[in-house]
Amino acid sequence: MTDERALFCKLNTLENSDKDSPMTKKHIPVITVPPVLKTGEFYDVKITVGKPEHPNENEHFIQWIEFYIGSVYLGRFDFAPVMTKPQVTVPLKxxxxxxxxxxxxxxxxNRHGLWEGTAPIKTE
Ligand SMILES: [Fe+2]
Known part of the structure; x- marks a missing residue:
């Protein structure tokens, strides 16, 4: 059994975690976006957390989602548990x-630290 405190000491990714473990599967953000975007047009980027979905309870929930292209910051979304769901759709151009x-x-x-999910994209 992994010491869950160690999860707070790094950015957890598919590369540095056991990708088949239930812990990893329910924390890695899932980004849905077309793989190729036409320059200058908006496309909806949907971000959810976990497959299966992460718990959403007062004692255990997703506090926020940040969104980047490469290392460039694009947005941040904060969530209260139970009444909101950690899911966003962001138009991206x-x-x-x-x-x-x-x-x-x-x-x-709030209980298992930082997790990263990625999706490759190209523009034409
Ligand atoms: Fe968690």
Missing amino acids: LNHSGLDSTLRAVIRC
Whole structure:
């Protein structure tokens, strides 16, 4: 059994976690976006947490989601447990063609720390 306190000492990712464990599966953010975006057009990027979904209780919940392209900050969303669900859909428009990058979502669980999910994207 993993010492859960160690989860707070790093950014947990698919690469540095046991990707088949229930802990990893319910914490990695899931980003849904078309793989290729036309420059200058808005596309909806949907971010959810976990597959299966992470618990959403007063004692155990997702406190926030941050959203980046590469290391560039795009947004942050805070959640109260039970009454809101840690899920967002963000319209995203990229203005540079030929971009080959990664969308990143970072979430914080109040009991299990920081977790990152990624999705590759290109622009044309
Ligand atoms: Fe958790």
